Amino acid sequence: MAAPLAIPTIDITALLTNTSTTQDKQNVAVLNAFTTYGVFYITSPTHPLFTTENTNQVLDATKRLFDLDAEQKAHIPKIQPGGFTRGYVPIGGESGSATKELKEGFSYGYEWSEEALKAKQAGGSLNGLQGPNAWPAQASLDQLDQGHKDAFKGTLQEFYLHVCDIAKGLLKGISLALALPEEELSKYCTTSETISFMRLFHYLPYADQGHTSQIGSSAHTDWGFLTLILSPSKTVGLQLFHENKWQDVPSRDNSLVINGGDYLSLLTGGKLISPLHRVVSNGKEERYSMCCFYYPDYDAKIPLLVQDQEVHGQAASGNYSLLRDQRDEEDAKQGQDASAAGKEGQDARSVATKLLNGDINFGDYIISKWTQVYRKGGAY
Ligand SMILES: O=C(O)CCC(=O)C(=O)O
Numbered sequence: 412m413a414a415p416l417a418i419p420t421i422d423i424t425a426l427l428t429n430t431s432t433t434q435d436k437q438n439v440a441v442l443n444a445f446t447t448y449g450v451f452y453i454t455s456p457t458h459p460l461f462t463t464e465n466t467n468q469v470l471d472a473t474k475r476l477f478d479l480d481a482e483q484k485a486h487i488p489k490i491q492p493g494g495f496t497r498g499y500v501p502i503g504g505e506s507g508s509a510t511k512e513l514k515e516g517f518s519y520g521y522e523w524s525e526e527a528l529k530a531k532q533a534g535g536s537l538n539g540l541q542g543p544n545a546w547p548a549q550a551s552l553d554q555l556d557q558g559h560k561d562a563f564k565g566t567l568q569e570f571y572l573h574v575c576d577i578a579k580g581l582l583k584g585i586s587l588a589l590a591l592p593e594e595e596l597s598k599y600c601t602t603s604e605t606i607s608f609m610r611l612f613h614y615l616p617y618a619d620q621g622h623t624s625q626i627g628s629s630a631h632t633d634w635g636f637l638t639l640i641l642s643p644s645k646t647v648g649l650q651l652f653h654e655n656k657w658q659d660v661p662s663r664d665n666s667l668v669i670n671g672g673d674y675l676s677l678l679t680g681g682k683l684i685s686p687l688h689r690v691v692s693n694g695k696e697e698r699y700s701m702c703c704f705y706y707p708d709y710d711a712k713i714p715l716l717v718q719d720q721e722v723h724g725q726a727a728s729g730n731y732s733l734l735r736d737q738r739d740e741e742d743a744k745q746g747q748d749a750s751a752a753g754k755e756g757q758d759a760r761s762v763a764t765k766l767l768n769g770d771i772n773f774g775d776y777i778i779s780k781w782t783q784v785y786r787k788g789g790a791y
């Protein structure tokens with residue numbers, strides 16, 4: 412068997428606590444990992460998120476949700492096309508390619524208070540990626556909480572806040588690692604009602620169910636700033652395309668996997684890699700993961716902050732899912748003549764060009780991306 416990749420685990424305590432003595436070393440490690448793999452692990456023994464008790468608590472909440480029976484799941488609002496994705500993602504309800512992905516999911520984000528949401532709506536300043544979460548019905552929530560000391564919803568809400576906080580800290584470290592002012596990257600992430608969101612995934616074992624594809628998540632790059640992933644220790648399934656082959660990125664104890672996203676990579680002219688990755692469903696075992704998609708502000712543009720002739724060629728090759736049309740090609744062609752399908756492809760490319768030229772903001776663009784990966788007809 413090939414040796415596992417030597418992806419580092421970086422202790423980010425100094426970054427989170429602003430103690431500069433060991434910070435430099437961490438920044439070098441972050442930079443090396445981002446320019447070699449685009450992926451690394453983070454941990455911090457002093458942060459409450461990384462205790463075994465806490466990670467077990469949030470992972471247990473995720474399992475409880477997917478253990479609900481089909482009838483209860485049917486009462487969770489389903490994600491809708493249109494970009495604002497909240498609620499239950501049925502099997503087959505989304506894909507980054509023409510392949511059916513073997514997973515179900517649940518998507519939630521910033522928890523608005525009713526008053527704050529109303530005020531924002533009244534002022535007309537709610538953007539297309541903001542709005543209320545779509546939690547399971549109260550009866551299901553009661554069942555999810557029964558016999559557990561930690562409430563389902565509160566556990567997930569707290570986890571979201573912790574992970575966003577960690578992402579914020581990481582942006583500081585990445586700025587310093589790039590020899591930019593500490594707050595440079597955070598300038599693109601200023602609103603506290605962030606549009607970042609969390610997705611819980613349950614990947615199904617394919618062998619049991621007679622499925623023919625192993626794909627849990629098609630090969631892709633992530634679109635945003637950073638993706639932070641928690642899954643039970645030593646779980647496999649996540650794979651990185653590195654040195655021309657797919658290689659496992661198994662989860663480690665009390666750590667999160669960090670993936671750079673396209674937005675971060677583009678800001679740095681491709682210096683930091685937005686890695687091509689996928690999830691392969693295991694033959695017999697299930698996989699659970701909790702992924703935070705950390706985004707810049709809705710109205711952020713993509714300025715080029717780092718210009719370096721020696722950088723990785725990703726920016727030049729345009730190998731970003733963010734800039735590709737991810738609609739199911741078959742879907743796009745069905746019922747249309749080839750010229751119409753071709754035209755839509757061209758539209759996607761011209762919108763991507765507008766994004767890169769700064770004529771369109773990140774949020775408006777991301778709405779069109781979520782519409783590309785939405786698949787109607789996903790069944791429970
Ligand atoms: O479930 C995971 O570990 C990763 C999923 C993923 O790559 C994605 O949803 O973008």
Ligand SMILES: [Fe+2]
Nearest residue numbers: 632633638688
């Ligand atoms: Fe991803």
